[in-house]
Amino acid sequence: MNHHQFFQHLWRDYVDIAPQAEAIQQLFIERGETIVNDHVAFRTFAQSPIELERLEPLLEQLGYHAFGQYTFDTKKLRARAYCHEVDELAPKIFLSELEFERLSERTQAIIHTLIAQIPKNAVEDPNLFWHGPLWAMPSYDAYCALRDESEYAAWLSVLGLRANHFTVSINHLETMQTLEAVNHLLKAKGYGLNDVGGEVKGSAAVLLEQSSTLADRIAVTFPGGDTHRVPSCFYEFARRYEESPGKLFQGFIEGNADKIFESTHA
Template structure:
């Protein structure tokens, strides 16, 4: 695939992810249209995925599959205390958003949680038709979901939504009017959108090269295999502002403590 043919990647890979994400996080589409009204264009900086290191959903497997669409691994980080591996992938076409994959090591989970993941995924160790909107073939019961949730939030998320997009993040740098965080926050709050301020409305990265704003999560009623229903947090909409590195180019990475990475542009 020609890596510069970004329209193909957008239509074949990104658009289906966006459609599914907006069904689960309806505020995202409302905010997207609001920003379109105030700016010439809206571009997404990156898309985030949560996964578990199962044979068909591990970070290396997803990275290899995304390589078929022209993505390259540009950064990788490890969080041993949280049993996480993180992968940061870029595409050579500037209009195609980067991808952040957060992979949980399932071996850190309790035996009941590992057993639940095995039960709901056993039929789909090697799916015939691969796509990033893939959910486990069996729904958990509400009790199983609550067991996973008490053990690890990522495991609980994965049991319901699989490898669908956790969130999309708007590139504030590409907005021509709300092109700094104060202007963006002002617009969102004036329009009645609630923002997460648990770590401050504007979150600054450790390396001070990125600022982020996050909406409060949407919730929706989920039906479980036990025929019970419960309201579950389904995701947020993110906004990312990048600053220039000493070289004069926008900072393109994401992690503050990478242990290995390929050469950045």
């Protein structure tokens, strides 16, 4: 599998649970735009068979290498960014993991029951990145308990390992060259935006601006037959600025990303 095939599989899985992304992309296409994907992001559990260090070799097989590390102390997360070694237009990858052993004993116990079900040899090929949960669906009570302490953990418990967002590169659009213009179009079409810290996170001063929709909601059937609607995935938009003449900043800003995570909050 090459990285082009990898992202094709990811996109199909992603739009199945985030139909807004496909509809928004169509809005841009109708304006004559060609969409370039800036990055995709994944979530996982630390101290598990699918922890960051175990997933990284799969990304290396696709031609990616790590170039940045990030921490989110309040959310108990660490992350690493990856870029393709040859294809400059290939999407970057942002892989984060929850350091759940820093959470309460009750939350840790719930998460331990999930990761105990993951096969020890789960990391075999890139198909894993659109597999979804590698464990049985938790009870709704367990989901709510996770959500009360970590929205990230709750999301991961029901949706598993898969792309939680794709990102449109504003730098490659022709008819809308600011996030404000994109956000205006989205709101006019009825899409809700993540306004934590403002609709636009970041600035030219930090070389990166980002905005995002609020996650779609999907119906999930929990053990016992109860069905509840939970946040699934969202669509992001990023504008990068030059860090030197002719060279766009390629990294991420922790202050921006911390707020973007909240696009999936219930």
